[in-house]
Amino acid sequence: MKNLKKLLFLITLTFFFQNCTTEENITSNTNGPESIMEPSNLNLENTNSYTLSKFGKDSYWANYIVDRPTTDFLKKQHNASATFFGMGNVPIYFAGGSGTFNALSFSQGYIVWGEELLAGAKGYGNAAIAYVVAHEMAHQIQFRDSRIPSNNHVSATELEADGFGGYYIRKKFTSNWTTAAGAYRFSQTLAGPLGSSHGTAPQRRSAYRLGYLLAENGTYSNRNFDSNFFYYFRKYVLDGQLKKNLKKPETIDKEAHDNILSHLKELHDIYTGKISEKEFMNLNN
Structure with a gap:
């Protein structure tokens, strides 16, 4: 009898702590951006979304998603990218639960991360999380500066974010x-078909690689990065342009130009x- 009482006590205690942990993670409904009651109520009209889905009806605002260390890493990278791109304070919100495989950047100046998307990125390592963070911050750059992106290609917004x-x-x-390259493996699984606003997987890989190469020999303002990115992007997309001598843009130095x-x-x-995905992974620096 004594053992039975002890067992019942332990079960009750376990339930209590599990319930407290769940309640601790769920924020009040008014704690979302602009006091939006639930993530599923977000208006996606003025957003750039990482996937093409909206948050599900069972999603909720959370203090952290996946687990605390992963959320802390996400917030650290979010703040680091905001500082790096000169964006100041960019609020970040978390949507927990099912139906949350997305990350959205809003023209109102904030970003919402879904738990399922973060879990998916985590499966590819911290570098994948850092990459998606920078991609979403790039959309904030685009929202704040009407001159970015400077190209009207159907996938220009997303490819430039890559x-x-x-x-x-x-x-x-x-x-x-x-x-x-490993950081990008997760993202390319979310690419769209030819003509999609997100670009195909090979198109997105090339945009990501170009951004990486531009960083090797230079640091640019957001507008100069935009200018340089599309200058070279337009040239290598069309095979015939590869045979022409390219004049060095004023916004890049000779070493960086020669490298590109x-x-x-x-x-x-x-x-x-x-160049296949496997070959892409094995390219030289």
Whole structure:
């Protein structure tokens, strides 16, 4: 009898702590951005979303998602990228529960991360999380500056965000291409079909690689990065342009320009899919 009472006490205690932990993680409904009651109520009209889905009806605002250490790492990278790109304070919110495989950047100046997306990125390592952070911060750059992106390609907004992501990874996270390429493996699984606003997987790989290469020999303002990115992007997308001599832009130094020129054929072959995903992973720095 004594053992039975002890067992019942332990079960009750376990339930109590589990319940407290759950309640601790769920914020009040008014703690979301702009006092929006639930993540599923977010208006996606003025957003750039990492995937094409919205948050599900069972999602909720949370203090942390996946687990505290992962959320802390996410917040650290979020703040680091905001500082690196000169964005100041960019509020970040967390959507927990099911139906949260997305991260969204809003024109109102904040970013919302979903738990399922963060869990997916975590499966590819911290570098993948850092990359998605920079990609979403790039959308904040685009929202705040009407001159960015300066190109009207159907996928310009997303491909440039991929480029900004590669640039950030090289500047602030790793100079090892194997690690950097691994960071992008998660993202390319979310690419769209040809003509999609998100670009195809090969197109996105090439944009990411270009951003990474631009970072190797230079540091740029957001507008100069935009200008340089699309200058070279437009050239290597069309095979015929590869045979023409490219004048160095004023916004980049000669060493950086020569480095990009030495990779133009490679970038074109990534873009067209001639360089496979496996070969992409094994490129030299």
